Amino acid sequence: MKRTMSIPHKPDAPALELDDVWVRYTGRLSASNGGPRYALEAITFRVERGERVAVVGPNGAGKSTLFKVIAGTLRADRGRVDIFGHGPAGHICIAYVPQHNQVDWRFPVTVEDVVMMGRVGQIGLLKRPGKADWATVHTALERVGAAELTHTQIGELSGGQQQRAFLARALAQEAELILMDEPLNGLDIPTQEAIIGILDDLRRDGVTVLLATHDLDLAAERFDRIMLLNRRIVAFDQPAAALHADNLLRAYGGHLHQVGESGAILVTDPCCEGE
């Protein structure tokens, strides 16, 4: 498919590469109240094309900030962010799937309208969606199993259907890097599995996914690598190594409790929305 406005990708660059990225808190009170001055400190990592990474950490760990820096909606105060070899600014191949509470579900749009919004970058200013754009939208809806929801108002969707709609929008956008901010909160397990199944399908096309979650089990079972984040990267590794007790202790600190003699670890994380 032809991409009209996005800058070309370097052929052998990784999907995502951050080098010593620092982001200052922008809140008005943060500097004076003695808290940490940086929301993200010394973030360095790379993600290969087609990888699926779970970003895990306590509330306030900087997960949303990290996603904003990658999406290019927030500038890093220091360091370098490269997506397919270039800074985020020129890319329209990055899709950000918002948290549930960031969306106005009463807004007068149908699922089809929301998915078409993903095409707006390709269509270009002052032009209308053409037949090819509608075809892309309907193909995207079929791929995520939401074709029957095409004309449904978004306020009438269930939690799982909402995620399908926004994934379809990412597909219509022809996204190659998808950032999902806690999309699985409050979904039951079969629904979570259905969403993961769609991500499996996307992986076959080489789409890279970063997904913020509080669910350590799911992160361990269904992701290639796990990033443990608490303003700094505590660990970024295969699930078994990343979720080592020492790492969890460093990432979660006071929210972590050792249970009994077995060494089992309980994370009490005051979940979830509105970080």
Next chain:
Amino acid sequence: MMDFLLEPLQYSFIVRALLAAVIVGVVGSILGVYIVLRGMAFLGDAMAHTILPGVVVAFLLGWPLAIGALIMGILTALGIGLLTERTSLKEDTAIGVIFAGLFALGVAMLSTRGNYSIDLAHFLFGNMLGVSPIDLAVTAVLGFVVLLLVYLFYKEFLVLSFDPVLAETLRLPTKFLNYLLLMLIAVTIVVALQVVGVALILAILVIPAASASFLTHRLPSMMVVSAAIGVFSGVTGVYVSYYLNIASGPAVVLVATCVFLLILGLAAIRNRRSVPVITALDMETS
């Protein structure tokens, strides 16, 4: 019945008032959809008041009122942006400061004139029956420009209103679009100024769009229904004003308010019969 409707039309100033009411109904109610969806009602009301000094200066110098209003609209948008970005003030506080300060300046300038109270009443509550042919032409041209821009930037305004983060990741010119929307609000206020006046402009921007939100589930239909309610309220308001001998601006707003209450009541009855839909968010039903 026909006589009832035709009798006022023998006066050309009533015909002009009706035409002005139709234009304002369409333009204000369509742009109002964005104001309602984006929660910009306070900003809209503030803009209506802050343009007053510009309008008064234009009025005193004998210029077209629209020019003064546009300049003040731009200055207001920039001033609110600057106060919010450069100081620790929240946006609504910044709006409040500029709103009150500039409105006071406008009233103060107007008070230097001899027929202060009549002029002030016209600016505050409109002077629909005083619409001149030139006023009508200016209103029509400005209204057309607003509608054209709303049409041309339809999908961009939709994305910006529904999901500002998507607008940024699609690299849309969000700053330009935000300022453009503020400019369109300023122009619409100029268009509506003579019909409903500074104090009641907010009604034309908000009431038809809010009524339409109860009836529709898609943006284009919400705009059409909102415009229909706006036109109905404008035209009915002129007749009410003619037959009941009440001020025309308030008459238009009162008709719109009655329509709103009627639709609100109907929506409440309909909702009590049907099952609420947004309670089962966490269950997959497919």
